Amino acid sequence: MSSKKKTTHEEPAKITGKVYDFCAKKKLIVIVAVCVVLALIVGIVIRGVNLAIEFEGGTMLTYSYVGDLDTNAVGNEAENIVGVPVSVRTGESLDSDGYQITLSFTSEEGLNADRQFELTEALTTAFPDNQLELFDSNDVSPASGREFLLKCLLAMIVAAVLIIIYIAIRFSKIGGWSAGICSIFALCHDLVAALAASILFGFEFNANIVAVILTILGYSINNTIVIYDRIRENRTLFPKASLNELINMGCTQSLKRSIRTSITTIGTMIIVSIVVLASGYTSLLSFSVPLIFGLISGTYSSLFVAPVTWSWWKGNEKKKSKN
Amino acid sequence: MKKKTRKSTFFIVVAFIVLFTVSTVTGLDYLYGDNTTTVIKGVNDIRLGIDIKGGVDVTFAPADDYDATDEQLDAAASKIKTRLAALGINDNEIYSDNKSDRIIVRFPWQAGESEYDAEEAVKELGEMAELTFRKGTDSETDDDGNTVPTGEIVLTGDDVDKAGYTQQPDSNGNLEWVVTLKLTNGEGGGTEKFAAATAELNGTSTPISIWMDNTMISYPTVNSVITTGEAVITGNFTEESSKALADQINSGALPFKMVTTSFKTISSTMGEGSLDAILLAAYIAFALIAVYMVVLYRLPGFVAVIALIGQIAGTLAAITGWFGFMPGSTLTIPGIAGIILSIGMGVDANIITGERIKEEIRSGKSLDSAIRIAYKRAFSAILDGNITNVIIAIILMGAFGVPSSFFSQILNKTVFFMFGATTEGVVYSFGFTLLVGVVCNFIFGVFAAQLMVKSLSRFKAFQNRKLYGGDTK
Numbered sequence: 001m002s003s004k005k006k007t008t009h010e011e012p013a014k015i016t017g018k019v020y021d022f023c024a025k026k027k028l029i030v031i032v033a034v035c036v037v038l039a040l041i042v043g044i045v046i047r048g049v050n051l052a053i054e055f056e057g058g059t060m061l062t063y064s065y066v067g068d069l070d071t072n073a074v075g076n077e078a079e080n081i082v083g084v085p086v087s088v089r090t091g092e093s094l095d096s097d098g099y100q101i102t103l104s105f106t107s108e109e110g111l112n113a114d115r116q117f118e119l120t121e122a123l124t125t126a127f128p129d130n131q132l133e134l135f136d137s138n139d140v141s142p143a144s145g146r147e148f149l150l151k152c153l154l155a156m157i158v159a160a161v162l163i164i165i166y167i168a169i170r171f172s173k174i175g176g177w178s179a180g181i182c183s184i185f186a187l188c189h190d191l192v193a194a195l196a197a198s199i200l201f202g203f204e205f206n207a208n209i210v211a212v213i214l215t216i217l218g219y220s221i222n223n224t225i226v227i228y229d230r231i232r233e234n235r236t237l238f239p240k241a242s243l244n245e246l247i248n249m250g251c252t253q254s255l256k257r258s259i260r261t262s263i264t265t266i267g268t269m270i271i272v273s274i275v276v277l278a279s280g281y282t283s284l285l286s287f288s289v290p291l292i293f294g295l296i297s298g299t300y301s302s303l304f305v306a307p308v309t310w311s312w313w314k315g316n317e318k319k320k321s322k323n
Numbered sequence: 324m325k326k327k328t329r330k331s332t333f334f335i336v337v338a339f340i341v342l343f344t345v346s347t348v349t350g351l352d353y354l355y356g357d358n359t360t361t362v363i364k365g366v367n368d369i370r371l372g373i374d375i376k377g378g379v380d381v382t383f384a385p386a387d388d389y390d391a392t393d394e395q396l397d398a399a400a401s402k403i404k405t406r407l408a409a410l411g412i413n414d415n416e417i418y419s420d421n422k423s424d425r426i427i428v429r430f431p432w433q434a435g436e437s438e439y440d441a442e443e444a445v446k447e448l449g450e451m452a453e454l455t456f457r458k459g460t461d462s463e464t465d466d467d468g469n470t471v472p473t474g475e476i477v478l479t480g481d482d483v484d485k486a487g488y489t490q491q492p493d494s495n496g497n498l499e500w501v502v503t504l505k506l507t508n509g510e511g512g513g514t515e516k517f518a519a520a521t522a523e524l525n526g527t528s529t530p531i532s533i534w535m536d537n538t539m540i541s542y543p544t545v546n547s548v549i550t551t552g553e554a555v556i557t558g559n560f561t562e563e564s565s566k567a568l569a570d571q572i573n574s575g576a577l578p579f580k581m582v583t584t585s586f587k588t589i590s591s592t593m594g595e596g597s598l599d600a601i602l603l604a605a606y607i608a609f610a611l612i613a614v615y616m617v618v619l620y621r622l623p624g625f626v627a628v629i630a631l632i633g634q635i636a637g638t639l640a641a642i643t644g645w646f647g648f649m650p651g652s653t654l655t656i657p658g659i660a661g662i663i664l665s666i667g668m669g670v671d672a673n674i675i676t677g678e679r680i681k682e683e684i685r686s687g688k689s690l691d692s693a694i695r696i697a698y699k700r701a702f703s704a705i706l707d708g709n710i711t712n713v714i715i716a717i718i719l720m721g722a723f724g725v726p727s728s729f730f731s732q733i734l735n736k737t738v739f740f741m742f743g744a745t746t747e748g749v750v751y752s753f754g755f756t757l758l759v760g761v762v763c764n765f766i767f768g769v770f771a772a773q774l775m776v777k778s779l780s781r782f783k784a785f786q787n788r789k790l791y792g793g794d795t796k
Binding site: 014136214253283 | 374381382387442443445446464501559582583584586587588589590596597599600601603604607608611612615619656657660661663664667668670671674675678679683685686688696700703704707708709710711712714715718719722723750754757
């Protein structure tokens with residue numbers, strides 16, 4: 001860990017060969033990154049996030065059944081009991097030859113177990129030939145759904161703040177605070193990309209998306225840190241080099257590693273997507289597909305967005321201090 | 324300082340990883356007589372979360388915004404536990420959250436019990452189940468339209484020492500199911516109270532009514548004074564319903580009725596199918612990554628594959644509870660995502676060092692110093708990247724852990740003070756596997772891999788620089 005020079009023999013290899021100029025179009029990259037993030041956020045707001053009931057609160061009951069079932073009659077029967085409009089959806093069952101019917105509705109206090117029991121009893125009595133059987137159920141009161149969402153948000157904010165502090169301390173040699181904040185900006189870039197992809201594909205915002213967000217949180221920051229680490233090391237090796245030169249060298253040295261690591265992670269998620277599609281358990285697609293987009297964005301943002309935004313920030317700081 | 328890694332080190336490390344992996348996967352149990360004693364749990368014993376195995380996840384809160392004390396809530400949680408045991412559900416998790424007056428209950432489907440009626444079970448769990456014997460059958464209708472008994476209370480469930488169920492002949496000589504009660508003895512006990520009440524009502528037309536919460540079960544008239552402390556409840560029971568009532572009485576009444584604020588049942592077919600799909604994808608992905616690493620990095624790549632196997636085994640071992648000092652955990656789908664992320668970090672660590680070794684070798688250093696410098700230099704990047712993931716994992720474990728867990732104790736009282744403990748165990752599972760995976764990454768991906776590469780590089784056969792990605796020299 002110590003970076004003290006012992007003998008020249010112990011020094012790590014210095015960069016040889018061509019150094020790519022990552023900082024050439026600094027302004028352009030920053031503007032594009034900001035525009036992309038803003039455009040995606042606007043897109044997300046316009047299209048609207050389709051919150052799953054674990055966040056929004058509400059009730060969703062799925063029953064398996066056989067034979068023909070009058071879905072309108074089921075809906076009416078259910079509405080009589082729960083007292084709010086019920087939306088009804090049917091589908092084929094995964095496990096057997098039967099079918100499934102899904103009732104969903106949102107009510108102020110949710111459907112507690114007593115009333116759910118009542119509803120199931122009433123439906124099985126009203127439609128005795130269809131052998132209705134509860135398959136899945138999910139009931140969340142709007143209050144606890146909101147609380148979960150808020151707690152997720154707070155957890156992410158706390159994690160982000162701690163990461164900025166950690167980076168600021170560990171990378172104090174190369175101006176840690178700004179580096180930390182830029183790494184969080186790159187992270188937002190990736191999160192927004194994954195969220196936008198999930199909305200584009202019509203997935204609802206559910207526990208899988210939470211897992212995607214958490215995974216990207218870890219992956220994106222790690223990617224950025226590996227590059228910062230190279231910049232920090234180059235600072236010791238080339239004390240006279242400008243920040244732009246250090247960033248260009250660091251990114252060039254890390255390029256191969258970034259691409260190779262990304263091939264394994266993105267490849268794994270592509271394999272997951274294909275297997276899941278082939279086997280029919282498509283509920284996992286809402287995990288693997290947004291993650292692929294987040295990972296692609298993460299590879300790009302760690303090489304361009306984080307270091308370049310940071311260099312632009314530092315450049316502006318210098319200009320200001322000169323004035 | 325220049326102490327060289329021995330040649331034998333490689334074999335010791337590999338033997339350790341192989342033993343560790345095999346014992347983690349197969350577990351260790353022995354047969355003594357007819358009993359199998361499990362010393363180490365294998366992969367097949369992993370507790371799967373209800374999102375994989377299917378099951379019930381329910382949160383109870385006191386009905387009508389009743390403000391429960393901590394003692395009442397804990398008492399209620401232990402009563403619910405007893406009731407679950409009476410239903411034969413022993414594999415369950417129950418947490419009481421004193422801050423927001425909630426009780427969280429989770430249980431997976433019992434093996435082979437797909438027909439289980441979860442709705443009925445959960446409904447029964449939240450019932451107050453307060454047994455009362457009352458003078459007369461008087462009742463009134465409260466504001467909500469419920470029938471509420473008003474007769475003077477003779478006995479409550481607390482006066483019952485033990486309830487049972489049996490068959491006895493009814494007035495026509497047919498066998499019927501009944502619930503038998505053995506009342507408590509001693510000063511002010513059930514036996515004494517019941518004797519006094521039966522003496523008072525003996526020969527009158529006023530019956531003693533027996534209520535379970537707001538439902539009247541029966542109302543026998545008193546024909547004799549009962550001083551033996553034994554009573555029988557009749558009332559059109561079947562074997563199941565008499566057992567259920569006896570179980571309810573034995574597990575005692577909740578201090579208040581509890582209703583569900585969230586209630587989730589998940590069928591088993593859905594989850595198991597997706598687990599198979601994930602496992603298949605994992606095998607394919609791992610095989611491809613192994614080939615990829617060996618092709619790109621040759622000898623260090625081969626070592627990386629061994630290290631990755633160790634890392635995966637380490638994560639699984641933590642989940643099964645292989646390490647005696649820490650309890651196992653439940654594996655959920657986000658937990659699998661955590662494993663994927665930590666394996667990704669492990670692959671990344673090996674790619675970083677693999678690239679470094681190449682760079683150093685190509686700059687013309689000796690094999691020894693190239694390997695040494697590469698590991699030393701790569702470490703700071705791996706350290707910082709992994710520590711940030713540790714931060715994330717700890718925050719998640721704190722925010723979404725069960726109320727009694729270590730990180731949750733700290734964080735829920737400080738950062739998340741305005742929130743109650745949450746019901747989302749799935750996010751906790753992600754934090755757990757990520758944290759364990761990152762720790763294993765340091766042990767296997769950094770430490771063990773380094774030992775193996777250094778040790779192998781001492782063999783003449785492995786000193787060809789090409790094996791480390793060097794140029795043709």
